[in-house]
Amino acid sequence: MICLIALIVFAVLGIFSAKYRKLTAEAFDCVFRKMTFRKCQTGLDTRLKVQLSELFMRFNPRVGRFVFKRFELLSWLFTALFVWSLVAAGIGGYNYWMYGNCNGPNSQSFCIFDPTGQNQGSSGLDQKCVVPELANGALTLEGVDTDFFITLKEGKDEVVFFGCYACQYTRKAYPTLRKFFEQENVTVRFVPFPTHQESVFITPIVNCLGQQNPEKVMAFNDLLFATPVEELNNATMWSALSTVGANASDVMACSEKNSTQVWSALQREEALKTGIYGTPLVFVNGEPAVGPLPYRVYKRMLS
Amino acid sequence: MNRTDFPAIRNGIAYFDSSCVSLKPQSVIDVMNAYYTDYTACAGRSSHAWGEKVTAEMERSRETLAKFFNVKSQSVSFTRNTTEAINIVAHSTKGCVLTSDKEHNSNLVPWLRLKNQKRISHFILPTDENGISMDTYESLLSKQQISLVAVHATSNLDGMSLPIKEMAKLAHKHGAKVLVDGAQAAGHKEVDLKSWDVDYFACSGHKMLGPSGTGLLYAKDPDSLEPLMLGGETVKETWLDRYELEDAPHRFEAGLQDYAGILGFGEAARYLQKIGLSKIEKHCGKINEEITQLVSAHGMRILGNRNSEKRGSITSVIPNKMKIHELNLMLSNAGVYTRSGAFCVHSWFNKHNLPGAVRFSAHLYNDDSDVEKARAALDRIKGLL
Secondary structure (H helix, E strand, O other), rough: HHHHHHHHHHHHHHHOOHHHHHHHHHHHHHHHHHHHOOOOOOOHHHHHHHHHHHHHHOOOOHHHHHHHHHHHHHHHHHHHHHHHHHHHHHHHHEEEEEEEHOOOOOOOOOOOOOOOOOOOOOOOOOOOOOOOOOOOOOOOOOOHHHHHHHEEEOEEEEEEEEOOOOOOHHHHHHHHHHHHHHHHHHHHEEEEEOOOOOOOOOHHHHHHHHHHOHHHHHHHHHOOOOOOOOHHHHHHHHHHHHOOOHHHHHHHHHHHHHHHHHHHHHHHHHHHOOOOOOEEEEEOOOOOEOOOOOOHHHHHHHH | HHHOHHHHHHOEEEEEEEOOOOOOHEEEEEEEHHHHHHOOOOOOOOOOOOHHHHHHHHHHHHHHHHHHHOOOHHHHHHHHHHHHHHHHHHOOOEEEHHHHHHHHHHHHHHHHHHHHOOOOEEEOOOOOEEEOOOOOOOHHHHHHHOOEEEEEEEOOOOOOOOOOOHHHHHHHHHHOEEEEOOOOOOOOEOOOHHHHHOOEEEHHHHHHOOOHHHHHHHHHHHHHHOOOOOOOOEEEOOOOOOEEOOOOOHOOOOOOHHEEEEEEEEHHHHHHHOOOOOHHHHHHHHHHHHHHHHHOOOOOEEOOOOOHHHOOEEEEEEEEOOOOOHHHHHHHOOEEEEEEEEEOOOHEEEEEEOOOOOEOOOOOOOOOHHHHHHHHHHHOOOOOO
């Protein structure tokens, strides 16, 4: 069985070094003969057994002798592990392509294909002071009244985007999402969901803008997500509102009204019904996606 | 014993594969190098100084080897190896041929081919750990009307030697000729062909400290043999419709010869003579006795007689648990070079349904340090054997 592992290992090494190509050919011959119930003639299996046993023997003779005696069993074991790891790697690759994470949809676990966590991460779990109600429940839009959300665009498929202006992950995801909103035929509903203290004050403002000029919210978001977090203050809001052509005085006045505060609270209650535990959270046709994911993942979820 | 003469083992390798190919002393290498660096030329053709020197040196090698085996130089032809020499004899053989059941493929396959071509009848002389039964041998000689006895002098499988002198006497009594495969005996012990009184004798240079690609054929009556190959130097004269064969031994040496190799072969014989064959035999016997004790202590099965004195310089073993190639590799990794497999005597292993063996074969350059190295290597894998 060791020849099977050798074949794959040497084949990979053979890409980089010619000396392994000969060994690959030997391993292939060995595997082929074994598959056809014949004896391996190259002696590669014997050489590997002896070399590996001696390697262990050098450090600990007893271990080396154990490896030698139980080599066939160990070979089977490693072959099984190897096959299992191949299958796992295949599943990981599939998950990475489909969900942007090799551990499956919305996983926060380490992914070898994404070692720096580019496609992972969301703000929320570590921001309990802001949204202590966050839980690890199933993410769903069922029973959620989307009338509380701001509709940015109308289209065929439905996208609901929960974002926090001060959240680094939402900011990372935003350029991709923005491109997605623009290029695809989708209805986009936006929910300002502050997971960081710095952005709590923005929620009533953007809600008022959404009520008064929903078509300007997209441009407003573009400006706010491009503004450094430490510069998110009232002055910036005034400036941004003016830039997008909204009546900044009316919007800011609206944001201070009690009714707006109530609306924003209700909006957050509806958002929490989704089971949200961090931002960015995007639903595409009801399917959730957490974290800054590649474009292909959002596109795949379209009908 | 003169270990330093052998550059190949200056790195401390314990070389126990001399039955396959022996190491070369520096003097042999120097003689061969001198041919290439100082006087590269053809023998027997060119009359310039280099050509004359090569011719003289080649004939000197022939004389040395003839003296080495105590025969006349005209009866010694150079070949590429033992196999070629045996094939020359086979080429001229008819009738009934007797071989032992322990012959190297070089002294079996040519006869099997002739048998398949219905040119000869082939009979087998059985052997056991005590050698052969002379009664069985004589019975076969008389009943089967054997015309040629083709046997080894010393087996490369287990180191056992046959009583060639007695066998030749009996064979001649029954009108049979005797061909001896002396590959394993030559260079390991005194081989006196005059005393043995055999008709043909074949051996290789590479097993007696000489270069590979060299061998010789001794024929008591060279005219009884037809050359296997014809061409340059095998004829005195040619016309467009006929040729006149050269006298022996040259008629068997077709084409340009391996002059460097032949000169090296002669030098190897001189080197061996200088040390003395009886001394070499005694030394190899001592090393073989130590190896025998070592492998016996590890419980391995020894092929042939358990008494090392009967096995010359060879100890072939079969481990109880480990596979032969595994043991060979383990030893190799420890710097102890042995040989595993069937040693070109597949027929014997097939007859006994054995997978092969690991062979320790010593020569004059082996010493106690090699045995100690083998001991350390085997002790390391104790319990796996």
